[in-house]
Amino acid sequence: MRNEMMHRPVLKDEILELVRNRQKQMGGPLGEVQQEAYDNDVPIIPNETASFLKFFLKQIKAKEVLEIGTAIGFSASLMAQTMGKEGHVTTIDRFDVMIRKAKTTFEKLGLSEQVTLLEGDAKDVLPTLNGPYDFIFMDSAKSKYIEFLPECLRVLKKDGVIMIDDVFQAGTVMHDIKEVPKSQRTIYRKLNKLYDTVLSHPDLTVTILPLGDGVLMISKDVEKIEL
Template sequence: MRNEMMHRPVLKDEIIDLIRVRQPEIQGRVGEIQQQAKVDGVPVIPNETASFLRFFVKQIKAKSILEIGTAIGFSASLMLEAAGEGAHVTTIDRFDVMIRKAKANFKKLGVESQVTLLEGDAKDILPSLTDSYDFIFMDSAKSKYIEFLPDCLRVLKKDGVLMIDDVFQAGTVMHDRLDVPKSQRTIHRKLNLLYDTVLNHPDLTVTILPLGDGVLMIAKDVETVDLSQLEKKLKNNAENKK
């Protein structure tokens, strides 16, 4: 589960110290989950990303939230706390050990009634979703982001926001493909396809933030986003693999 790229920050050390160390960590019972993750070596979102996520969810007053990648339930719990009364998080994960830990943490916090944990692969679950969401947080397999994008934008409400974590690949996302380790080239190619798809899309407003290993923020400006060109590319790619 270790993400080696998280430990190769693209910012100067003193800036990392300011936003990750000097900026207070999460307090209270949700903060206890953050601390336990450190002890256990579980790769939850770094403190600067957690602080921003809490701030942003509170400011946009999100009540219906979708998360892809539950892990131990830290970010879901953080978003619920920030969103306040009446909020609900639907979260997806396929790893049994993470699911067990997440359920235990939700029970400990007393938020079980505010969480729907869908167990299984997001590629199978996302197409079946029929609810709509104010905010979506995606922190899962980086090579799958581009494949999950169409369904995320389908269920995201107009003017809703999709936040995608870990999009810098430790700064190597802009390197030549041949300069990237072979084990990382699929992620490199698919992250660049993600950028190519959203950065100049007329139906989306997009910004990139240097938090952790990079955060991509995508606002949906219309009811239905035209992703026909992307869907053709993904379909052709799938057929070529057969």
Template sequence: MHNEMMHRPVVKPAVLDFLRQGTTQLTGALGELEQQAHEKGVPVIPHETVTFMQTLFNLKKPQTVLEVGTAIGFSASLFATCMGATGRVTSIDRYPLMLEHAKENIAHLGLEGQIKLLAGDAADILPTLTPSYDLIFMDSAKAKYLDFLDDCLRLLAADGVLLIDDVLQGGTVFADAATIPHRNKAIYRKLNQLLTRVFNDSTLVATLLPLGDGVLMITKK
């Protein structure tokens, strides 16, 4: 579960320290879950992404969210909490162990009525879903992001927001291909193809945010 890129920030250490320690912290059971995840090295979204999500949800006020990559259920729980009792989150994950942890955490937070977990491969599940979602968050296998993109755009509401997490690989996504270790070459290639596709698509508006290991934010024109 360890994610080495969590320790390879793309912003200066002093800025990162403020983003993670100096901004408003989560409280209660959700704050405890975030702290425990960081202490155990569980790959959840970093705190700078948490505060961005809180601001975005406050502005957009989404009521339906689709998440690809549940992990321990932290981000799904954050989304549900931001939306309030009427908001609904659908989250997909292929790993039974992760889903078990997510179920326990979601139950502990009392959010079972707001979060629906779907077990299986997103490649199989996404085509079966029907539009539309106000916000979609992809945080799964990076080499699969491009494969999931068309379905996510199909499922996204006309005024919705698609967020794709961890697209910078510690900044190495823009390095010379010859310097990339063999084990990371497929991810490197696929992430570059994703960025090329998104930023050259005349039907989309996109920006790259230096939060955590990079968040790609996409809306439809």
């Protein structure tokens, strides 16, 4: 389950030390889940991304959140705890082993009533949702981000935000495709298509953050978006 790209950071070591290790880790039972994942190379968001996510959700006062890619339930739990009892997270995953682990995490943290886990492929689940969601966090198969984007924008409220994780591919996303291993070229093409789609779109406000393996933030400026 080791995410090799997370071990090839694009930041200098001293900056990575500051943003990842000097910021405090999560505390309590959530911190135990975080540390266990790190110890076992389970691919959860790194601490700098978790810290930003917690900070950002507080600022926008999100109440309804959608997540694509539950994994072991760490990020969904972080978001649910950050929003408090008035907030709710709907999260989607299709892998049985992750679904079982996520349910265990939610039960351990007392969040089973605050998090709804939808089992299935996001391409099938997303069209069944109505929203609106204040915030959407995508952390799943990187080659699928561009495919999920239209449905995510449909259910996102106006001025809502989509946060997409792992969009740098350790910096290789900006290399010539001939320099990219053949096994990674589909991801390379799909991530660059994602950038091409959103960075110049007139109805989206977009920024890119060097957190973890890259974070893409997309704000929806109008009610209906055409891509």
